[in-house]
Each structure stands twice: as structure tokens, then as C-alpha cells.
Amino acid sequence: MTTARRIPVAIVGGFLGSGKTSLLRRVLTGAADTAVIVNEFGEVGLDHQLLRACEERVELLGGGCACCTRRADLVRTLRDLLDDRDRGRAELRRVVIETSGLADPAPIAFTITSDPMVRHHFEVERLIVTVDACNGPAQLAAHPEVAKQALLADELVITKVDLVEPEARDRLAAQLSELNPAATIRTAVHGVLEHEALRASAGRAEPGARPDGRAPPPPARAGAGGHTDDVRTLCMDLDRPIDWLGFAVWLSMLLHARGEEVLRVKGLLELEDGTLVSVNGVQHVMHTPEHLPRAAIADPRPGIVFITRGLDVHRLRDSLETFQRLARAGAGVSGR
Known part of the structure; x- marks a missing residue:
């Protein structure tokens, strides 16, 4: 069926x-x-x-x-x-x-x-x-x-x-x-x-297409005037495969606790089994993760972008990296 x-x-x-x-x-x-x-x-x-x-x-x-x-x-x-x-x-x-x-x-x-x-x-x-x-x-x-x-x-x-x-x-x-x-x-x-796109960018897909896997640009501070002075952008290259369970638990906890301050989440993840997964969310609302065939992306470069308001992006980065270390350590113990 x-x-x-x-x-x-x-x-x-x-x-x-x-x-x-x-x-x-x-x-x-x-x-x-x-x-x-x-x-x-x-x-x-x-x-x-x-x-x-x-x-x-x-x-x-x-x-x-x-x-x-x-x-x-x-x-x-x-x-x-x-x-x-x-x-x-x-x-x-x-x-x-x-x-x-x-x-x-x-x-x-x-x-x-x-x-x-x-x-x-x-x-x-x-x-x-x-x-x-x-x-x-x-x-x-x-x-x-x-x-x-x-x-x-x-x-x-x-x-x-x-x-x-x-x-x-x-x-x-x-x-x-x-x-x-x-x-x-x-x-x-x-x-x-007029234009397909004015410039290439991080993990960005052409409209209606799949993520192209390009690496994110350097971390930036958003600035469109006084109303966005507290908006920060965190662009992370993910040079190691992600433990999916650890990432899902971490993201769920983040959105539950600070969802109003996480304006946007978008990225391309590579899991430990080589699977590519596209993630996309607006504040509390996460779209269903999409598994992508590797053949669809010629040169995948996993990365993730967070656009936040009032969050310390350095602590955000540290917390994700800590969760990934703990998840890998836990997987290593359970696999013995």
C-alpha cells in the first residue's frame, strides 16, 4: 500500500x-x-x-x-x-x-x-x-x-x-x-x-529543488535596523556525521525551552550511516525531516543555519557540540 x-x-x-x-x-x-x-x-x-x-x-x-x-x-x-x-x-x-x-x-x-x-x-x-x-x-x-x-x-x-x-x-x-x-x-x-538566484548560499536549494549542500557562509550578525539589533545568525559547518537521535533530542529541548527565540532552523545533515537529511523549521514548528538520495546532491557539504533573537549563539553552538559528544559516547558504550 x-x-x-x-x-x-x-x-x-x-x-x-x-x-x-x-x-x-x-x-x-x-x-x-x-x-x-x-x-x-x-x-x-x-x-x-x-x-x-x-x-x-x-x-x-x-x-x-x-x-x-x-x-x-x-x-x-x-x-x-x-x-x-x-x-x-x-x-x-x-x-x-x-x-x-x-x-x-x-x-x-x-x-x-x-x-x-x-x-x-x-x-x-x-x-x-x-x-x-x-x-x-x-x-x-x-x-x-x-x-x-x-x-x-x-x-x-x-x-x-x-x-x-x-x-x-x-x-x-x-x-x-x-x-x-x-x-x-x-x-x-x-x-x-528574472534570476534563478542572486547568489549562492549555505545549504540552500534552488526554489522547488533540493538543498544543494553548499557550505554555510561565516557566522554573521543580522542587521536590518533597530528592530533586528538582537537577531543573531549561527552558520555551522558539520564536518562530522550527526547522531540523529542526539540531534533530535537536543533540538526538541531547545525549541521547547526557547522556541520563541529560535526564528529559523534550516540545514542539511549527514547521519552516521551516510544518509542525508534536510531539516527546516520556523520557531516551534519543524517540518517533517526529509531523507534525500545522495545521488541528488553532487557535492554535499552538510551545515545548519540558526537565526535567533536574544540567544547567545556561542552557547547554542557549544550545547549542540556537547550533545553530539554525549550521544556518540553513549552509542559507543551501548555498542560494546
């Missing part, structure tokens, strides 16, 4: 006027099997067969952590889409969720991974954030919500690059790269993606 593939969900965010709608129009051309979920019909100028509007209604779960907010409206909408598919009313092979300008994407990811029914049928594929080449630097500095969207993104699309000089585009790309070294950065004009 084979397990049906879950339906991929792409979350598209970005500040008001940053080009989300233009990008969506291009992406959705001819995509009749893609459902689009927006906050309100009136806010998005899209004419699409599977367009759904859901008024944002949230339920705060757990201990009051903002990223553990459940979108009850989103659960209902996704269930309705499944019902339409099962009744033969529509095809459904992909879902795109367009967030409002300042919305935190973390509750969307949390909802999809925490609801049993939704998790069984859907999986978060990637978070795409559009950044206006003209106004992006000022918005990143003035609005902490914009900076957080950029911090959490898998893919950052710089829009309206035809309206600025190449030097300004490159400065913004460098700023975004420093803020989120785990993200792919691309450019777009009128919704048309």
Missing part, C-alpha cells in the same frame, strides 16, 4: 504594495489545479477558479506563544478544499496562501503542522516573501513585522528592480542575505522572476 503524497502549500507574504499580487498572477496563469487562499476577496485583484477568502480568526494555544496561534479559519478552508476535491468539484494539487501585509506567517505554518487532519493531507513547501526594491530598506528598518517575514522566508523575491539602479538592488540583496543567509534571493519585474 502506498501513501498518497501530501498537497504542497506555499505561503506568500510581503509588505503592502511589494508585488505579491503581480507575482501570484504570473504563478497562477494556467494553474487551474492550484487553490489560492486570501484574507479578503476585495484586497487581492485575482480572478482564479479556486480562489478562497477566509477572514482571519485565531486561537491562541499553549502558553501564549505568538507562533503557537492556530488559524481556525484556515483549517476550515483547507477542509472545504479537500471536500470539493473528493466530490469531484475541482482538482487540487497545490495551495497558495497569500498573507496580509504585516501578517506573521508562523501561525499559518503552525496550523498546518499541528492539526492532525490538515497535517495528513497538506505540507508546507516554502515561504516566499516579496520585498520592494524601492521601499524595502526603509520598511525593514521601520516595521519589525517586515523584518520577521524576511527572517522566516525560504525565498526572498526583490520586486520592482526595474525602478532602481543595480547598485541599490545589490545593496538590498546583501542586506537580506545578512538578515537571512538560509534564504534564496531572486528578483522580479512585473511578477516575472
Whole structure:
């Protein structure tokens, strides 16, 4: 018996006027099997067969952590889409969720991974954030919500690059790269993606592809203005195979204790049996680890990126290395 593939969900965010709608129009051309979920019909100028509007209604779960907010409206909408598919009313092979300008994407990811029914049928594929080449630097500095969207993104699309000089585009790309070294950065004009990627980066995959296994850049301090002064990035080369059980226990403890401060986790791990595993998470929410065939990556260079707020990255590094030493020592004792 084979397990049906879950339906991929792409979350598209970005500040008001940053080009989300233009990008969506291009992406959705001819995509009749893609459902689009927006906050309100009136806010998005899209004419699409599977367009759904859901008024944002949230339920705060757990201990009051903002990223553990459940979108009850989103659960209902996704269930309705499944019902339409099962009744033969529509095809459904992909879902795109367009967030409002300042919305935190973390509750969307949390909802999809925490609801049993939704998790069984859907999986978060990637978070795409559009950044206006003209106004992006000022918005990143003035609005902490914009900076957080950029911090959490898998893919950052710089829009309206035809309206600025190449030097300004490159400065913004460098700023975004420093803020989120785990993200792919691309450019777009009128919704048309121009570049595959502006630069290579750590453990980064091309959009829709698998991690390329490139080594992470040196550790950096993110700086997009006053709102990100306490954001730190830890990029670790993993030159030894990882004990998976030890890593999983360590990461679970870290997210349980300090999940609000761990904004992003992304990396490529090599396990002790030679298996490659892709890990990807947003705050408390970890996507299902993905085992990758070694043949898919020509020159794997395992590494992991943590983007944190208020955490001492040196202690974070030390704790991971300590856990790995203990895990290997324990495995050695049990193997005798």
C-alpha cells in the first residue's frame, strides 16, 4: 500500500504594495489545479477558479506563544478544499496562501503542522516573501513585522528592480542575505522572476529543488535596523556525521525551552550511516525531516543555519557540540 503524497502549500507574504499580487498572477496563469487562499476577496485583484477568502480568526494555544496561534479559519478552508476535491468539484494539487501585509506567517505554518487532519493531507513547501526594491530598506528598518517575514522566508523575491539602479538592488540583496543567509534571493519585474538566484548560499536549494549542500557562509550578525539589533545568525559547518537521535533530542529541548527565540532552523545533515537529511523549521514548528538520495546532491557539504533573537549563539553552538559528544559516547558504550 502506498501513501498518497501530501498537497504542497506555499505561503506568500510581503509588505503592502511589494508585488505579491503581480507575482501570484504570473504563478497562477494556467494553474487551474492550484487553490489560492486570501484574507479578503476585495484586497487581492485575482480572478482564479479556486480562489478562497477566509477572514482571519485565531486561537491562541499553549502558553501564549505568538507562533503557537492556530488559524481556525484556515483549517476550515483547507477542509472545504479537500471536500470539493473528493466530490469531484475541482482538482487540487497545490495551495497558495497569500498573507496580509504585516501578517506573521508562523501561525499559518503552525496550523498546518499541528492539526492532525490538515497535517495528513497538506505540507508546507516554502515561504516566499516579496520585498520592494524601492521601499524595502526603509520598511525593514521601520516595521519589525517586515523584518520577521524576511527572517522566516525560504525565498526572498526583490520586486520592482526595474525602478532602481543595480547598485541599490545589490545593496538590498546583501542586506537580506545578512538578515537571512538560509534564504534564496531572486528578483522580479512585473511578477516575472528574472534570476534563478542572486547568489549562492549555505545549504540552500534552488526554489522547488533540493538543498544543494553548499557550505554555510561565516557566522554573521543580522542587521536590518533597530528592530533586528538582537537577531543573531549561527552558520555551522558539520564536518562530522550527526547522531540523529542526539540531534533530535537536543533540538526538541531547545525549541521547547526557547522556541520563541529560535526564528529559523534550516540545514542539511549527514547521519552516521551516510544518509542525508534536510531539516527546516520556523520557531516551534519543524517540518517533517526529509531523507534525500545522495545521488541528488553532487557535492554535499552538510551545515545548519540558526537565526535567533536574544540567544547567545556561542552557547547554542557549544550545547549542540556537547550533545553530539554525549550521544556518540553513549552509542559507543551501548555498542560494546
